[in-house]
Amino acid sequence: MLKKKVLFVFLLCLVILTQAVQPTKAEGSFIKISVKEGYAGKVKSGRGFPVQVTVENSGADFTGDILFNFASSYNSNGAKVLSIDVPKGSKKTYSLSLPAFSEEYYNNNTQVKQSIFLYKGSWKDDHEQAFIGDKKLKPKYIDQGSRTLGMLSEDSDRLKELKVMATSNQIETIVLTEEMIPDDELGLDSLDYIMIDEFGISKLKNTKQQAILKWVQNGGKLIAGAAPNAAGSYGSLYQVLPMKPDKEVLTDTKFFQATPTLPPFKDIPVFVGQLDKGANVAVKSGDLPMVVHKGYGSGEIWQTAFSLGDEPLSSWKDYGHWFAVSPMLKGTSTFQFQKGGPNPFDMLFNEFAEVNEYFASSQFSIGQISLFLLVYLLLLVPFLYFLLKRLDKREHAWWIIMGVAFISSVGIFVIGAKDRIAKPQMNQTGIYKTENGQLNGFEAVTFLSNTGGDYQLDFSKGKFYGVPGSSMMPVNDGKRYAVLENGRKTNSVTFPNVEYWSTRTYFGQASKQNAGQFDINLSYENKKLSGKIVNHFPYDFEELYIWSGGKKIKVGPVKSGESVSVNETMQQDYLAGPYSQGNSYKQPTSQQEVDELKREKMEYAAIEFLYNNSQSENQPILYGYTKDSVIKADIKGKNEARKGLSLIYQTLNIQTKLSGSFTIKDDMLKNHINTIRGGIINDMTGRRNEMELDDGEYDYVLELPSQLAKMNRKLKELEITWQGANVTYSLLNHKTGTFLPLPKSHTTIKEHLDQYISEDGAIIIKLIKAGQGDPLVRMPELSIKGEINS
Template sequence: MLKKALLFILLFCLFFVSQGVEPTKAESNFIRIAVKEGFDGKVKSGRGFPVQVTVENSGADFNGDILFNFATNYNSSGAKLLSIDVPKGSKKTYSLSIPALSEDYSQNSQLKQSIFLYKGSWKDDHEQDFIGDKILKPKYIDLDKRTMGFFSEDSDRLKELKVMALTNQIEPIVLTSEMVPEDELGLDSLDYILIDEFAISKLKKPQQQAILNWIQNGGKLIAGAEPNAAGSYGSLYQVLPMKPDKEAAADTKFFQVTPALPAFQQIPVFIGQVEKGADIAVKSGDLPMVIHKGYGAGEIWQTAFSLGDEPLSSSKEYGQWFATSPMLSNTSKSQLQNGGQNPFDMLFNEFAEINEYFSSTQFSVGQISLFLFIYLLLLAPFLYFLLKRLDKREYAWWIIIGAAVLSSVGIFAIGAKDRIAKPQMNQTGIYKAENDQLTGLEAVTFLSNTGGDYEVGFSKGKFYGVPGSTAMAVSDGKRYAVLENGRKTSSVTFPNVEYWATRTYFGHASKQSAGQFDIKLTYENKKLTGTIINQFPYDFEEVFIWSGSNKFKLGALKRGESLTVNETFQQDYLAGPYSTGNSYQVPSSQQEVDKFKRERMEYGAIEYLYNNSQSENQPILYGYTKDSVIEADIKGKNESKKGLSLIYQTIALDTKFSGPFTIKDDMLRTHINTIHGGFFNDSSENRREMELDEGEYDYVMELPNQLPKMRHEFKDLEITWQGANITCSLLNHSNGTFLPLTNSHTTIKEHLDEFISKDGVITIKLIKTGQGDPHVRMPALSIKGEISQ
């Protein structure tokens, strides 16, 4: 009887305990989730994109979190958080932006689920089952293509521009109001936004602000004319470079791209006062037709004519003209693209990885030898004679052991004191200053002092990063980092961090109303004179001028202070910075860490920012500051911080020079445009060698921007190239034809102005043949001429 009673009590207890434990995953499927990724289902690998999420609840009231796993490459994984509150029997639509997605990751056949639903907070791990879409699986746009989003009241109005886009390596995307996200990260997959008589004012205020922020961070807006621009453009109207207030008729000769004149002689235009600082890029007589201005790191192009009205919209010449117009010269958006590669593939190794080295107490070989000397040669004989004299030699066994233990504990405490007391945080940033805004890259790394969850918050700017490390394997995103973006601040939570472990978060960052260098410099007869005023809220421990491959140190410059410059240089002119490569060495000391960090910051500033911008071939002023552009802190921790940021600004020099000049390769700014084919990372430290697929490429070189503005005469152009797998031809800018370079060393002495554009651009077409060897050496140039006053 007693045994039966005990068995009954045991079964009752087991039943009671089982009822008190909530299952890991709820059994009911009363939540349905549907997602729409990107723009009409299209995104670009490694670029941010919007996601529309529709949640339908057929059960009880529900509030909780949805995590969207993503991976930017094989070594970077995370999850984006969306909090939802869906009452019983209702359906709600939410939007969020994913920072990036790798094509290889999302098309992995082993990936069964990347969307996870949690009841309450995801931190409580009460996963809820649901029905509907359980994986993000967008279509991917070719990375070699640019992307253009079209806003129009009727997309058929832009049929010629769509044809133009498709034939010029541009992916046309028709945008609707529902596609526009409420933060600029979701627009990251777009290079251009074109607006044709579309009521931007009807978009939500956050959507309009997202477009403005997207431009400021490097996007390019093309705004067409319409009768009521002030009422239609909404928040964008205030930033347009021209405020139209009257209508006129303009001659259409400026559209002429063939010997035949356009079929129509005039078109209606809307014109007004062009604001100060804006440029008139195209005119018809005295009327401005295309106006341009910089806005933050991006650009705004405004036309005086409607982009989709007849008869212009059905003209074949219109699309041809648009393709060659300055609006599409190249994209200014700094997307870290390198030959069609995912922008995050190399970014960690070349920029963020050095941020994971933390300073610590280290013992030199001499110090360790001294410890051994004291322990073996002093302590043992001293104890022997002392204890023998006291007749206490039996104490030696515990004194020697105790001394060893105390020494070990002391060495450990000295070496680990920084890691035990508090977590440490490193911040590294590289930024371009333009139009009172900083745009660039930031990396934040912390070294934990205990295990557990670490939440890092960011403020004083926009920071759209991704978690990453070379040691990270892509699997469950929430294991590594969960991202949450608020209106004013953002945060990333790293769960279950181990003792003395590092976590890194890196990516695009920007800050508005950040200040600038007020630069007033003159360059005359190899002498640079003038003043520089620091209008940033940062103290610079060092500032430099970088021209070509040469860097010139000017000294420290605190906030609000000025620096007088009186330096003599060797060059007749100053050009844009030229990077000589990156160091992949492993530092062996703290001094080497500091040295390599600065080398990689300088390399990154040129390769990822300067070379991806619309800046002319101009020298730069840059400086190092220990002040942080993006403020970061660990919630609930009193971390030890160490920061270093590089901020640069281009220098528009007033140059006075006369006499002969010679321009070598390191004074040219270069980039390569893919007509068809593909290219990989440059394979040498001097950027004069590439690895190219079989195909066609335009190798573009720009002279220092001061030369085209001066009275000059080019006298000699030497071009040297080599390689059995390529053929080269030189563009004649006057007629658009290419001159074959039949000899590997060609010298041109006549009609050089036909081969060097009025803006100082030289273009060589490369035809790469043969799949066997991708290695190609770029053509080398030497230009001689004379400047007259």
């Protein structure tokens, strides 16, 4: 009988406990969540994108947080917070932007069953709620080797010829609607270009208009077509357009002569007006500007005097071809994947952010430890022996020796750990380029905890769109590793349950507007560089350098608002863009080696991730180190010990006077490769002129140093040398548009050289790789001889 009573009580308790637990999960079942990710469901792997979130509430008033888990790479994951307030019986639509989604992770991880989580109240209270609807983001991925072109038009059919052009040139076109435009620039990160064709930008919310402007400032390319009422149509964008059209005229169509055939119509209406200061004309029709452009932050704004989608231009069969070869679609300045290449976040962490995790600490050298042991064994033990023997107290030796050993161990521990016990430590490392007064680049923030618990990093004074550093946490539990939140004045990332003496890293793209610049007034003549540099940044630089080719010249320190004079003799006849000799993978054994390794990696990353991905001409740079941080970071509720180091560079446009003969080797030529078909497996093989490529077709582009490209030059000889099998090479004739085959591994050209070098100093060699052989391809080596006509 007693057993039956005990069994009854046990079952009753089990029922009560079950009923107590069930309402917590069921309480939110009246919430339905629907999501639209990216642009018509498409995103670019490794790039930011918008998410539209619709929340329907069929129950009581609900206030809470939704967490969206993401993985920027296989080893980096976190969650982004969206706070919602949905009254009873209502339906609301929200938007947020995620920093990245990794195709390589989500395609290979079938264990991710849920990546969207709902919480009642704050997510920190951990009151998870059940809901119906979408439980996981499932975007489609745009090919990594493609560029993305977003089209804003009153009728996308007007741009049908440009859609055909884009497909044949590895450009993915995305028809944008008002709802797709996010409220911040991070959501536009998946786009390389935005084209506007008679679309009413002014009808967009101001936050959306500002998002487009900031996207351009961060490296995007905006292509704006003409409109009858540009001032009223373009809204906030009108003030930054390179041309302010105020009259309509007719002009002939001969400026389309880059196409195989001229248009069947003789003239088109265009809208022209005053050009802004700093605007450049790329295409003319007589004296009228047809295509103009100017830099804006780190990006560019291109503007046409003609409508992009009006008839009869929109129906001309060669319109797409003309647009494809126009300068408007030359390259992008956005850090991105190469098809088949390594994940950019893994690259950025390994080559830049990881070194930020080295923290200074008190250490004993081998000599100090040896001296301590010598004193302990040779002096303390014999001394105690004779002292205690004399006092006839030898029975006390055991506890005295143990006590000295214990006190010594505690002392060694305290000396070695004193920095880690007192307060958390924080390292900040940044690399930035300055253009038009704006800083754009990458930042890494790492802290070393002094206690266990939650750590919240707050960021202000700039934009910082980062991702958590490498971790082994499962992606379906992102809230356990790092949670990102956007506030009105600051953004934050919270790392829950941090262990004692553990590091956490947050890194990614960062920018700051109105940050200042260097005022540079330098001239170069007879290998002598002279002039003055004024520091208009709010930062003190502990050292400035000029970097040309593989040479670095130390200029000296300069404080904010002060100037430094330059008077250096160089070994180069001309100055060119910088190139890095490769990165070091040594393991530092001292603080001095850590500091040296950090600067080495910062310089390498600045060239590989910023300079080589920018639209800068082949120009030298001025760069410096400052201990001031561009992005302000704080650990909430902690008095952390901080250490910052930022590298900031600016390209040099130097007044150059050259005369006489010159010889240019390929190490003074800025280069990049454009994929026509195929894919880049690895472009960081450790050697400057080697890459690993899939079978396919590629254009290898080399650029003359900026000052040579603009001078009155006479070219006398062009030598091209190449090595390897399963690859054929040909040289572009810019005048005829045809390619000259290079059947011999060593080719010398002495006639009509100007046909093979464009007006802006570009040389293009086509590579066609065939056969399933070694992916390693050595790029052709060039030597150019000529003379300057003064």
